[in-house]
Amino acid sequence: MMLFWKILKILLALFIIYAGVQHFVKPKFYHVFVPDFLPFKMTIIYLSGIIEIVLGVLLLLPKYARLGATGIFWLMIIFLPIHVWDVFSDQPAIGSTEAAMIRLPIQFVFIGLAWGVGKYATEKGLD
Numbered sequence: 001m002m003l004f005w006k007i008l009k010i011l012l013a014l015f016i017i018y019a020g021v022q023h024f025v026k027p028k029f030y031h032v033f034v035p036d037f038l039p040f041k042m043t044i045i046y047l048s049g050i051i052e053i054v055l056g057v058l059l060l061l062p063k064y065a066r067l068g069a070t071g072i073f074w075l076m077i078i079f080l081p082i083h084v085w086d087v088f089s090d091q092p093a094i095g096s097t098e099a100a101m102i103r104l105p106i107q108f109v110f111i112g113l114a115w116g117v118g119k120y121a122t123e124k125g126l127d
Helices: 003-026 025-032 039-059 060-089 097-124
Strands: none
Touching: 003 025, 003 039, 003 060, 003 097, 025 039, 039 060, 060 097
């Protein structure tokens, strides 16, 4: 079972790092996800990209894996309202309402993965 969690940890880290890099490669893609009431949208996009990259790297470092998993967990919680809003929006940020309804459960999967990787890392010494 330990191998399973190690593989999930690596996959989660790589996905989060990739997502963070995309904030710099395609920043305008993320523009619609930042609520209009927040100022400095591009700064928020770049900062969230940096945070994702850092958390992904921390997850790969044995000494900091739990910190990385905990950070990813809370980041996904912070992003959750965006996905919920998208489901109920007349015009979802990307794609259709159906696409938004697919993204929302995926967000819960990432929350669960981060929680599980962090918990298993602590209990079983996955770090």
